[in-house]
Amino acid sequence: MAYLLGVLLALLVVAPSCVKSLNPSLNDDVLGLIVFKADIQDPNSKLASWNEDDDSPCNWVGVKCNPRSNRVTDLVLDGFSLSGKIGRGLLQLQFLRKLSLAKNNITGSIGPNLARLQNLRFIDLSENSLSGTIPDDFFKQCGSLHAISLAKNKFSGKIPESVGSCSTLAAIDFSSNQFSGPLPSGIWSLNGLRSLDLSDNLLEGDIPKGIDSLYNLRAINLSKNRFSGPLPDGIGGCLLLRLIDFSENSLSGSLPGTMQKLTLCNYMNLHGNSFEGEVPEWIGEMKSLETLDLSANKFSGRVPTSIGNLKSLKVLNFSVNVFSGSLPESMINCEQLLVLDVSQNSLLGDLPAWIFKLGLQKVLLSKNSLSGNMDSPFSSSVEKSRQGLQVLDLSYNELSGDFTSSIGVFRSLQFLNISRNSLVGAIPASIGDLKALDVLDLSENQLNGSIPLEIGGAFSLKDLRLKNNFLAGKIPVSLENCSSLTTLILSHNNLSGPIPMGISKLSNLENVDLSLNKLTGSLPKQLANLPHLISFNISHNQLQGELPAGGFFNTISPSSVSGNPSLCGSAANKSCPAVLPKPIVLNPNSSSDTTAGAFPRSLAHKKIILSISALIAIGAAAVIVIGVIAITVLNLRVRSSASRSAAALALSGGDDYSHSPTTDANSGKLVMFSGDPDFSMGAHALLNKDCELGRGGFGAVYRTVLRDGHPVAIKKLTVSSLVKSQEDFEREVKKLGKIRHQNLVALEGYYWTPSLQLLIYEFISGGSLYKHLHEGAGGNFTWNERFNIILGTAKSLAHLHQMSIIHYNLKSSNVLIDPSGEPKVADFGLARLLPMLDRYVLSSKIQSALGYMAPEFACRTVKITEKCDVYGFGVLVLEVVTGKRPVEYMEDDVVVLCDMVRGALEEGKVEECVDGRLQGKFPAEEAIPVMKLGLICTSQVPSNRPDMAEVVNILELIRCPSEGQEDLSAPIGVESICSLTLYIFFQQKRQCNPRIKIPVLLVFFPSDGRAELGSTLLIKNGCPIYQKQLSLMIQKLKAC
Template sequence: MVHTEMRRMGIMRFLQLVICLLLSMAVFHGCMGNDDASIQLNDDVLGLIVFKSDIKDPSSYLDSWNEDDNSPCSWRFIQCNPVNGRVSEVSLDGLGLSGKIGKGLQKLQYLKVLSLSHNKFSGTISTDLGLIGSLERLNLSHNSLSGRIPSSFDTMNSIRFLDLSGNSLSGSIPDDLFQTRSSLRHLSLASNSLEGQLPSTLARCSYLNTLDLSKNHFSGNLDFASGIWSMRRLRTLDLSHNAFSGTVPEGVIALHNLKQLLLQGNGFSGPMPLDIGLCPHLNTIDLSYNLFTGPLPDSLQRLNSLSFISLSNNMFTGDFPLWIGNISNLAYLDFSSNSLTGSLPSSIGNLKALKYLSLSNNRLTGNIPTSLAYCFQLSTIHLRDNGFNGSIPAGLFDLGLEEIDFSNNGLTGSIPRGSSRLFESLQDLDLSRNSLQGNIPAEMGLFANMRYLNLSWNNLQSRIPPELGLFQNLTVLDLRNNTLYGAVPGDICESGSLAILQLDGNSLTGSIPDEIGNCSSLYLLSLSHNNLSSSIPKSISKLSKLKILKLEFNELSGEIPQELGMLENLLAVNISYNQLIGRLPLGGIFPSLDQSALQENLGICSPLLKGPCKMNVPKPLVLDPDAYNSQMGGHRQRNESSNLTRFHHHMFLSVSAIVAISAAILIVSGVIIISLLNVSARRRLAFVETAMESMCSSSSRSGSLPTGKLILFDSKISPDGICNPEVLINKAAEIGGGVFGTVYKVPLGAQGRIVAIKKLVTSNIIQYPDDFDREVRVLGKARHPNLISLEGYYWTSQSKLLVTAYAPNGNLQTKLHERVGSVPPLSWSNRFKIILGTAKGLAHLHHSFRPPIIHYNIKPSNILLDENYNPKISDFGLARLLMKLEKHVISNRFQSAVGYVAPELACQSLRVNEKCDIYGFGVLILELVTGRRPVEYGEDNVVILSDHVRVLLEKGNVLDCVDLSMGDYPEDEVLPVLKLALVCTSQIPSSRPSMAEVVQILQVIKTPVPQRMEIF
């Protein structure tokens, strides 16, 4: 028994020991588990603290992030998963943070949302972000991030929302980025500098709802192979403002859920897909600024949800659609700048929700339908540059319109009076260049918010309503070329906001009111071609912002107030054909006025004028009595017939006039004879070229030469083949070369027609014949007297040639910097002709094409000269033919065009635009005026021409830099031209004028004959 009891107690003790051991182990493991959790929580704290260490936080938003805390879940802008206590969301949007997105975040292994948008983060995107496999939403938009999209992003398999827009990312999209992206719902890479073609793997994002790639440099054709048009769940597709090309294929119906289609600002061509109307949910379509052609598809009328459609700046043709009234929800309609014909249907009045209507710059005719007044929500209506006739529907002036532009049509009748609703809403009214008659309604003075009023070039017959001075916000008042009579109202500038006042070309009488000095904001005052009398008021000297003053062809008398010389901003003055006398003001622009701005007055004292100097004293000193009497006789005749004196200043024909008329007759006869000879010559050339094409086609068919295609734009026969291009070039003389290739002078055909052929570099050239053909034809449409015309091209996979007109006088580089001793230097008249002509050519490229054609390489070697030294710009738009535009152009231009490159191009992430051309043009002006190169290297220093001239201008001796080899020059032209050049070479792109403004300024500097002068 004792043994048994002892055995039992031993077993009990053993069991107790075992239980204690198990409990101890459990406690031990429990403690170990708590340590693991603590370690994991500390990973989140550590990761966020490391991330914070690279951030600048000026507003101390992240002060609550304390490294001594055991958990970050109580920190601001942090959210944690309630189950495991780990960080699931970091949202720091719009806190003004800067610095780098550095390491540390990869430790947040349970992070689902990372949003850092609208801050100032810079540098590259860390590849460590790709290590956060749990990430579902990543938003880094609107920062200053640069570099490429990390290839490590292809490991984020759970990502649903990715937004990298509004940065400076560059390069192409990684090919594998969309390899396993079936979860992706939203993708935005907009407003970066990404380039190249879209990866084919993008089509694997089958659940994508939003795709925004706008405002980049993407290129390539988007056919069905790209996969874009098969993404059936897409609701928003934004590819706008890129360089995509090709046609939009039939089959858009596959995008059944699409709501927004935004393709504006690309190079898409061909017709609009006929089945576009089979996408029933579409509410927004923007295809503007492309190359679409053909009529509008009838299927559009089936889009009952459509509220916004813009097809502007394309080449659509055909009649304006009669079914437009069927799209009842339409609020925004813009078909401007196409070639639509026909008339507006009355059904347009069914668009009750319409707010914006722009049909400008088409070929529409007929009356403006009265039913348009049924569009009660309408606020903007633009119908300018069409062929509308009839009267303006009075009902339109009962709507709450804000902008009305009916300019440059054939409208007749009177201006409707308007309603109280219009008085409160209307801001811009442009009825210019029509045939409107009657009075200017006095009710116009009730337009409380009017900013712009243009009634010029009509047949209005009335006084200027004094109520126009009541406008509180009016900045532009243009009443030119009507039949207005009476006096200029004294309170015309009562509001003080007027910047442009143009009343020229009317029959206004009386004096210029002294109250004109109240126009404190005025920078253009034009009162020319009226019957204004009395003296020029001194109060004009109060207009400190005034830049242009036109008073020519009036009856103004007396002396010019000396106070006008204090107007420092005045750039142009014309006071010719008046009865003014006395000295010119000593200051400002007056000492530099030329003869055309002063001629035909009673006695202005100027060495430029041959007539007498008549002072306002009892006994005037007359140096040439005969000249004085002749002048007085001329003015008596002018007073007797004031209407005739506007256009005929002498009642007899002088000997010089007879000589001029005889010369004109000879010139006209010569032009007619030469034109007839040209017609005959063109026929012979067409025969020769056809024979050559036939010969080359047979050679190509024999198999001995590579097949090619010569396209001559001015030929009625489109050849199918041509001989080996080396045959042509071997006969030619090399005359130049540059970034884009080598240029040869070539006799074409048996008649020896001389053309220039540029053999393009083959690297980076567009590889597909159709794309090359399309781009070259766009350049071929750029016809202007100051552009070298593109006549055709030749294509093979090995050679690409451009055929252009030949300029016999070489290029400006040779005439300016490489002149041999026997060749005379360029005169100032020729230099100014080159400056103005080059400006006109560039203005045509910038303002007549959408998107604008940018030259990229303005320099003297690209300015060719014809036999009369008229400039012809060459090489324009050739960068359009390059597949990788930025890399090629920027890397080569810095090497080949030192001194001409705009400073902002040192940052390769910036897109080249028109301002870069304007900078190069400014340098070109400086070269022509100074005769020096843009950069000159001395033994101890480097002279930058623009900086050198700017320093001389600040010292007041800028004329010391003028090229003396050109002989005599007018200082009053050279000085403002130099100032213009310095404005064009401003370091800040936005401070440079547009080319249209440059042309306008140059025309003001070189004041033409008064009868032809019209600055604005």
């Protein structure tokens, strides 16, 4: 009996486990996960433990079960590098509470049933490549869903209105997708919502009313969209808000007064909108604020004194507004403040001393009108400021007095920019105490004395700019200690002596400008070994000797070495004198004893020497003759081969490349700068006629696609004897491939055979500016879009010119528009591929578009410079603003755009030239100065045109005019001097050096009398301008 009882107990113990192993619901979990795995690619075998033969998935990687029911509750596979699609297998997991597949490569769309799992509370599919739209009924039966994140995918379309029916939602993150349309008002019915992030999408329209119903909301982020209109008053009803981010939209109006109730808010970012009016004093009631960013708006008036009540404030950014007056002293109470940025405003007064009594890490006060002596505020600094300050930017102000020697106490300083002020005196030796300093810019002041030897103590320096001062003496040899230096700009000073040998040891140097000094001696030959050198300007000095050979100096621009009469080398257009060996001189009076019947020893010796010399001379002559003959034969063979190759190309299809252009195209050299070539077709099939995008002076352009789906543009260079050798071609192309700028089309690779040369560029899908303006509906660009195209193009040319590269072929068909509306300049630097700047090539091939060619192209005696690009840019500006071609052919007349606009300006009707498709929706205070700037760029005299860096500065000033300068077409007086100014320096030996501000608009008035206003210039420091100098200056202004 006892035995039977024991058996029964054993059966009772074993029975539950048997039942569990046969649980069909548990098998559903296994089945669902195995089906899910079948739709997924797992390159790293992260899911190797998932075995369909297992009875339970609870020990599988990424799977978590309820310990009581052993049902799957959590599936977390973040960062497993999984790809594939989300299949239906997950619908079997009826008890799933958390699904997280973030940071993978999953593609496809999401089905409508995923959110219907009754127990599912958390979905995270962020950072994948999911696409398509969210189904309209996705949220209609969402069960108990609390949080959903679809961030950083490729979803598009509208956010479904049904999201409002998912009443349990507490967190929504749809950021960094391509959702469009209006914000669904149904979101406001989610009373339990705590966090809403819809940033970085394409949402538009007004922010709907009703936000005050979200009384549990803690964070709202709608940044980087296209919302417009005012902020709704109801936002003040969200009393629990801690984070508000509406930055980078088009919101306008003033700040609603209800926001003062948000006393728990610690982060508010309204950057990049069009808010206006004064910042209200009630801002001081938001006492929990730690970050307040109102930058890049239209706020005006004084900075409110109540800012001093924000005791928790750490970051304050009021930059790029129209604030005036001085910074309030109450800000000294912001003891937690770490970042202060009020740059690009109209602030006045002395540099506040309280700035250096806080523990600030970043102080940005540039582009204001701050004045006074800077020594006193610095010397009153406290210890926590000395230890904490890392960034200080006081550039573009009116600070005066000596450059303070107290600067050396700020030992943590990494960035120091005090350029464009009126500082005098010497650079203090204490600058060498700044061991962490990366950037030092003291350009365009009135500093004198020598550069201190102690500057080498700042050994972390990467960027040193001291141009446009009165510095004298030698370049300190201690600079060789700054081994990280990449940029050295010392131009426009009075520096003398040789270039130190130690400069050639700075292996990271990229940009060097020592021009317009009094440097002497020869250039160190080792400079040619600098591997990263991009520009090296030594023009207008007193240097001599031969230019270094090799490296960057093989292609240095002649303009970079001009003004040094004693320099020689190819770039200096002056050959160096040959160095001959010192001749052997024989003494004719030497004698020795001789024996009878024999030649004297000296005479025999002379005969031997003469015989050897004769043999050497004859041998050398023979070698020279043979060499000349060999070179001539080789040259004839190369020319014959090139001719045959060109003819073969013509016979094999010429312009039609629907098949392989030559038989040796596949055996050429294909190089991609980013890695191995990855084309979906052979090199012989790159030039498909069906994929041709267009043709230009250098050849045709085709489109092809890499295996990874990445499209590229292929330019087939015109085959002619003008193309350089392979070595020269590759050297120049690799230099062009290093040029990177957001407004330049990137060169990604090249292909070479003797008969076929291809350049591989990034593909820009938006088409050319020409097509947008003249051939399609894209001519309906808004004014802001047109201005951005002009500014972006100017920045790209300024970048090229800084690197001593001339475009030569700027026209609207060479400006491409990317999908975001940014301009991308193409075809730059192609003239560097020619062995010489042949005038026929420049006029007939490079300058193939009529109307853009600078007049000096027609004059063989005038040197071609960057000012040719400035002329073409001026024509392009007028083309963008007016919507008209540079040359229009009428029935009985030919209309030249520049002449038409210039005539309208003289008649006072220039505003009528603006493109009629704008329908009057443009700010005249921007459009008129832009057209006038275009006319100045098209001046017939190259020296009267500004350089592109100046053009960029003027355009930025036009876009951000100073306070009080509303009507730019009104007569100009002394009192109306604004930030849009032309800086002219008169250096009258040691008597004085005033900076005179002249309204740049003076050069825009060709009629007599208007420019005579220059006789009442505002002169600083009371230093007079002699009448002769003034007359010459006015004549130059009129000549523009």
